[in-house]
Amino acid sequence: MNFEEIKSDENNYLMHTYGRFNAALVSGKGAKAVDVNGKEYIDFTSGIGVNSLGYCDDGWVKAVTEQAGKIQHMSNLYYSPVQIETAKKLCELSGADKVLFCNSGAEANECAIKIARKYSFDKYGDGRNKILTLVNSFHGRTVTTLAATGQEVFHNFFFPFTEGFVYAQANDTDDFKAHIDESVCAVLIELIQGEGGVVPLEPEFVKTVADVCAEKDILLMVDEVQTGVSRTGQFLCCQNYGIKPNVITLAKGLAGGLPIGACLCSKELANVFTPGTHGTTFGGNPIACAAALEVLNRVSTDEFLNEVRQKGKYIIEKLSTFPNVKKTRSAGMLIGILTEKDNAKEVAAKCVERGLLVLTAKNLIRLLPPLTITYEEIDKGLEILKSVMEE
Template identity: 55%
Template sequence: MSFQEIKDREATYVMQTYGRFPVCFDHGEGAVLVDVDGKEYVDLTSGIGVNCLGYHNPKVTAAVTEQANKLMHVSNLYYTEPMIDAAEKLVKATGMSRVFFGNSGAEANEGMIKIARKYSHDKYGEGRSKIVTLVNSFHGRTITTLKATGQEHFHHDFFPFTEGFDYAEANDLEDLKKKAGKDTCGVMMELIQGESGVRPLDADYVKAACEFCRENDILFMVDEVQTGIGRSGALFSFQKFGVKPDVVSMAKGLGGGLPIGAVMVGEKCADVLGKGDHGSTFGGSPMSCAAACAVLDEVTKPEFLEEVEKKGEYLKESILAIGSPEITDVRGMGLMLGIVLKNPENRLKIVGELLNQGVMVLTAGEDVIRLLPPLVITREEMDRAVAVMKKVFGS
């Protein structure tokens, strides 16, 4: 089937909620994708941070295939070993206490919000339910996580939104203290704000915010949906920042390509949710958890994470070495990078030309080209992508 035929069928049968790029992919290997016409692309997106071990990864494929031949779904009314294995791997790698599995990042963040409100209600009663997030944050697309998102342009069309949220300026401890008053049960933040422009928070601010929450028995919650599973050069970015949250959400890279989300809690919150308080029909799927186990076996290796850091630094320096006046900065951590443009009005043209020449990138904020390549990307693949960038930025 031709690309045009595929495009026409999509327009007929699929809701038009995405402005798709004019490409249909057929298969991939490592960090390279191939479209239906046989053209190759170096992927610096990994499905928006999902395919952390690249395409056709033999260990993930083997784990999923083996599980598919045994059991794909049975529900959480019964025990399944892959779910328990994945939870054990996460707990042992982080020193946290327990895990709840769902299907997505938004669902994981909804779980964090429920945990914070129930923890506070159980201990203090009513009137202490507010969640404070950060300006320029992004926490999901559900009604509640849209309201938790600290970007006003997302707050439209779907009124009324869930109540009980406020927003503090990032890296401003006094503003956080002002917003997180006696009515507050939780503070939720991304330690690297991804969607708004790949903005790492100040480490001293993060530590002070965590300590403030401890002193006031406010749950300190970290959204690791995009930053987790090795993306920052640590299994979770909170480990790079030297803090230990009460609650952590994750998704994207955890399943290596299969849909999965999770909420992980520390000792304080280990027993907040009891039987019947929360659920997810597809959560803890044996298939997704088998994939997660294969992913975690790789990304928890110290040498793997060290290599992610080295690759991130190499890619950053290679892009800066292009020397284009259009590139004012490359910021981020590990293999989560943002190219800051001098002239944001040129961004879509640059992204389109990169795609035409075989390099896939993302955008973020108003002036950033976002890079989330597979963590297994090779230096040769990075060099290939940078060579194309040099031509595009130099043209």
Template identity: 50%
Template sequence: MSYDFNEAKECLVNSYNFLEPVISYGNGVYLYDTNNNKYLDFTSGIGVNSLGYNHKTWIESTTNQMKTLQHSSNIFLNNTTVKLAKKLTKISEMSKVFLANSGAEANEGAIKLARKYSYDKYGKGRSTILSLVQSFHGRTITTLKATGQDKFHQYFFPFTEGFNYINANDLDDFKAKLTSDVCAIMLEAIQGEGGVLPLNKEFVQSLVEICNEKDILVIFDEVQCGIGRTGKMFGYNNFDINADIVTVAKGLGAGLPIGGVLCSKKVENVFNPGDHGSTFGGNPVACAGALVVLDTLCTEKSFDEISKKGAYVKDLLTKSNNHQILEVRGMGLMIGIKTKCSPSLVQKEALKNGLLVLTAGKDTVRLLPPLIISNDELKYGIDILLNVLNSINQ
């Protein structure tokens, strides 16, 4: 049975502006609607479906896990969850991990971890967390407050206290707001929802040096740009620095809900039993899928391939000299295209031509294709996109 939009509106909360069509199934890097129309996917479910669709090994691993144990709660250990924790901490070069269900939940955990570290060491009154203007960290009350975009703050007051914002790549602004009550700073290596805006390497290195001197924890939100998306394990790995806390989600699950708070040696034992928890966190089925993601994507060979694919896409876009393209930015396969015309219009016209793309900020078309995509598929999609841009007369 296929449902139309009117039926959907009768039963779903009106929190999304759904685009047509209704998606039925996926295979490889393509999605198909209920009329069997085919779409090349440059969105991967907003960075989630890192392995594309119907990935054989991922399907086998999650299916076999469901047949064995779908959930056990965190009262007990299970081997699949422990195996993921061991592999994830080893690849990330972090010490321990708390497993959750989403990026917002991971960021909530990171905030709690940072504040408890400061409380345990310095006592009350040192709990403010800095984040960046144009950042995005989630839609819970606390992660909305951590998000440095006023448009997300409407309607939902009062928020959790203890946040302040600095301008990206502005070290003087950071120094001015680094007051005695600050315990941590939360950063995205690339501000995804804010417009695919990479941070400046020198800014990050100087900021981290100051934080290390003052015992201010450095949190990197890698929910969107982590797990190989930029051609490195994490986006911040492009800056040659270390983080105290790292959050992950999206691409780690490749389609199943998972999140994580990775802890450095410095904060590995801050949480004690009862300090934090999650009913579904570390679910063995999601962990089984995440193990396949790490085995497939998180190798030096894979990182190199992703970097080359990203460079290939940038080259195609910049050399096109398309009149609508103002700037191409990003790392790896996280690419933003600043356009003269409306990115929402580009998205809708691309959809009509069999290509799915995202938007970000006010003026950016965002590309987050599955990381297993081929150069031929990238070329096919970019050709569609360029033709769409050429057809728009704004």
């Protein structure tokens, strides 16, 4: 099939939920993707923060294929050694007590919301079930996680949404406190609002949130779906802030390219779920877990984390010499670029034509390169980005 045929079939057979760029990707290695015409791209997107180790990393392929050759799936009615090993590693790296595996970021957040409500119900009874989230957040596309998402644009069409969410302004402690009352059982925040335009929370604000939560037995739940798994130069972004959330959600980069989500909880929440109160057919799938274990073993060493920070710094330094850069916001290799011309979408489309994949977030260009990207690949990609931004 040539590109035009692929595009036409997509139009005929897939629901139109995405505005796609003109590239049909068929293979890749490291930070290079190849399209159906054999054209190469430097990938600064990693599939929106998913391919942590890049395309078809040798160790990752070995882990996945070996597991596929042993056992590809069993139900959660049986013990899965690889699932248990992955959970153990996640607890070691995060300081969490227990893990629930699912298949996506939205599901991980659904799980967090259910834990919060059941914890509160078990301890305080009915009526203490509100969850505070932040304006401009993004937590997923299910009916409940859309309701959790603090952006009106997502609160359309699919009525009625799940009740019980209130929204406070990010980085505004007065507004945050004004929304806290006896009915709030949890706060769910992204420490850097990724989809919202790479907007970091201020440490002072986060400290206030953590203190208020601790004081009132309100659960502090951090959505690390985009920021977790070493993306920001620490294994978890909450380590940059020195906080210990009660719940952490992960997905995206966790299995390096296979669907997975994880909801991690602290000790006091370990027994909130009991058999039958939550579950998923595919959650903790052995192949996804084998992939995650490979990712976790690789991305969690001090040396690797230091490299993520160094590469992020290198990219930011180079960007500071580019024309048309108004501002950058970043943590590790989660990078947002505001252009003088406010033309992020146009830049992204032109980059594809010239062999570079970049993302946008609101009106920013967003870069989420694979964590293993080489300096040579960074230079090559940035050269293309510069040439586009110069115009």
